[in-house]
Amino acid sequence: MSLEFLVASAIAVLSAAGIYLCLRGRTFPVVLGLAMLSYAINVFLFAVGRLMIDRPPIYDKSAAGYTDPLPQALVLTAIVIAFGMTALVVVLALRTYLETGSDQVDGHPDEHASSDGDGPAEGDAAA
């Protein structure tokens, strides 16, 4: 098994999980999904610079080689921005919950009293 396969499959698993979670009906899983998608995208961007071992992009005249520093710089800021985005979304979710008493992404009221069935009727609005 190659490292490239491990990274590619990790990207696949993370983004699949991220997409699935983003499509959930409550806010918190959507936040988790966004976090997972951010991991996937960051690793993807990083992988565009190809994988290298023991070739850090620290300049040295005698360095045998170096890995592409540009994707690393891009990913570094992307990680920080992803934090900012996650923070904003989770606070937005929190405020919405406090404001409406419901943590559904579309702001539908939540009947906590109702039985633990299969959820409300089908359809985009409730699901």
Added chain:
Amino acid sequence: MGILLLSVLPFLGALLVACLHRTGRNGQALTAITVTSAALALLLFHTPGVMAGEVPTARFAWVPAAGLAANFFLDPLGLLFAGLILGIGLLIVIYARFYLAADDPMGRFYVFLLLFQGAMLGIVLSDNILLLIVFWEMTSITSFLLIGYWRHLPEARQGARMALVVTGGGGLALLAGMLILGSIAGSYDLTTILGSREIVQASPLYPLALALILLGCFTKSAQFPFHFWLPHAMAAPTPVSAYLHSATMVKAGVFLLARLWPVLAGTDMWFYSVATVGLVTMLVGAAIAVFKNDLKAILAYSTVSQLGLLTMLLGFGTPMAAMVAVFHIINHATFKAALFMTAGIIDHETGTRDVRRLGGLLAVMPITATIAGVAAASMAGFPPLNGFISKEMMLEQAWLTTWGGFGGLVALLATVAAALSVAYSLRLFVHVFMGKSKPELPQAPHDPPAGLWLPPAFLAFLVVAIGLLPALIAGPLVQAVSGAVIGFPPPLVELKLWHGFNPALFLSIAAIVAGALMLRSYRGLEPRWRTLPTIEAKTLFDKLVAAIVAGATWVTAALHNASLQRTLVVFFGTAIVLGTAGIIEGGGATGARATLPASPVAVAAWLALVGAALAVTLGYRERFLSLIFISVIGLVIALGFVHLSAPDLALTQISVEVVTILLLLLALNLLPKTPRQLSSARRHLRDAAVGVAGGGALGYSAWLVMTRDPNNPISAFHWANSYAGGGGTNVVNVTLVDFRAFDTFGEIIVLGIAALTIFALLDTAVRGASGRRLLAWVPDLVRSPERHPMMFVIATRLLLPFAMAVAIFLFLRGHNLPGGGFIAGLVVSIALLMQFMASGYEWADRRRSLDEHRMIAWGVLVASLTGAGAALFGVPFFTTGHDYFAIPLIGEVHLATALLFDLGVVLAVVGAVTLALAELSNVAQRAERLEKVDHPMDIDPSRGPEDRA
């Protein structure tokens, strides 16, 4: 220089009027009069030179890359139109002062009017077709404002909107046409384009360019079938109608036809499209005008008809016809503006514009009647007035024209139209001023103050003077302008009243007789006209607009029904389809690059990551547990970065991981922990399918990329210049603070904005419904009896200085070794946040001497000042300076301005992260009721020694 001043004077005047709103109505009117007179004087100053063949120009580059230049020139055609714009403009400005009522905002009117004047002048003075378009659009917007000037009237608003939609839509077509024309000619300079007739007409794109340009001209000049907006624009105050809708704006289309005549005219396509549309418009407009009852509606349709006449003449494509068009432009401007002004006077004095309610005004309003009589007679084509001459010349040209093999067709139809125009002109005078006076008028009419009748009287004087002495007054101007239109010296024709007995004279007489007969039998004709099936253009227009709106609403609703899930499915689906298409297009086969073998540790880490991801996916309803698994994923990724030569990323990832988990924990504290399931099983299956498709596509494309060799990346430049140019050996950091510092600058601003938004969301959360919920909040988890474990409190306090030292170390070495502003900032944030966690919000908040808002602001400021500092040394924004300094005891130190920039990054990151988390814990703190806990291990660091019992 004078030309530039001329083109900006009206705009300066508008600004001045707007600033002088305290001077009252007279002050504003006087300013507008002065500015317009000054511009007119400047124009007259240039007139002798232009008539003698000079072409004054003013040229400035604006957007050279796009071919857009602020080039102005004053040729005879521009001179004629500028004269009309400023001359009639001056009369209108005076007239409007007396016309507008006391409660109409005078300043607003003059500002709009002067802006319009400037835009019109810009059109006729532009020597660059892109610049011309800019002014063209400006006339559409200012005319919208002027038509809707009485904004409390619904018909004014509707009329304004309709005019904007029609002329604005035409403007878009015109823009496309002009771009094509410019690309054919290879330049957007009008002078160059006018000289490339052969190239343009031979181009396969000529028909398309012509069609689009004509669309722009026809909508602007209200040509059939776009004529319907003009009558609705009559909801504007009469000075506006007189100015825009007879003398200037509607002539812009005609102007452009004349302007581009040398390059576009002369083809069959030109003749059949332009001449035919003109002829039809002339007929339709005249026929409708005869049977309208509103004075201004009659004038509006007669304008449509006269514009059709001008279009038709230009469409003939012969130099002589173009010359007649030029002459008629002058004549029409004089008599039609005078008629509009008298219509305004009648409205003003009698309180109505309905022809059926008027009559016999000659006795009470002799001055107005005289002016109107002269102007109407000229419009009807009676000798010895100017309208007679140009109409007869028009009929002569029509007589000489063959349409599709039919010799007399154009002449016949033109004569019919002329007869109709005789009918409406006569009706205008006879039904208003002659006959019995109607006693039931809203007001007792009499002649208006001189300010209202003098402007139209001056125009009526011109009507007679040009009619009697055409060669003397208008001859040289017509000659010069015709030369400018057709592009070479025109045939030498002496304008004269008497042309002798020729076919045109008989056609003219026939038209007059037929028109007079038509008016005599008006009572019989009118009911028959009413029974004709009519198409109400406004209804069609409204239906069309409604259909477009409904279509747009449908598309919006289909894509976006306010459901996040629906929107995201569409979004992910589109991305997956596009991405898959990209993979297929790229071949989709594994590349030839050698892969790296995976160590057992790597496989174990991978297993941990995949397992954690699956655990989150399957058990996301157990929210606390999910967070633990998420942090496992983050940890594995950080380890992966370590393994794959990305130490900076590893440091960043691990510190971001810490703050992210803290943040989610804090938020989750107040959110439901294990809510019940919402979606159906089918929905879960669908989402899982979308997820697998998206993940597969992304993972596979990553695989494809990684198994191929890089294609000449630009990082070779970064590697080579990092130390030599940026003064640092950590290429990632040098990229962040130097090569791509502008990016980083943007990122810290975004981070700051996110933090401030979070602050705004949470700081207000303690009020209203959200505040009540916070107060009613009941902790739903088992609480530890120790709110602040002693060990944790002591450890974090001891760790704080060490953490700070680590942060400073990471910051200082960042330029050369892994570290840097982002990482240092995150480490500082974590150290501070630990204090909040261990010792409680109150304790930490009281000892906090930093204001995060200021830190964010200072961070952005320091970064931007560092960047701007480069300007002091004459180098571009964000250019790094660096040098080596010898400091006693410490030795040689390498300092770069990039370090200062990185300091800005640290400040912004610490400010943003701390603000977000501190604000979140503040809200949580408020929700927790400070109940007395009688537990021997419970301490509260925020209580002082005196509080402790």
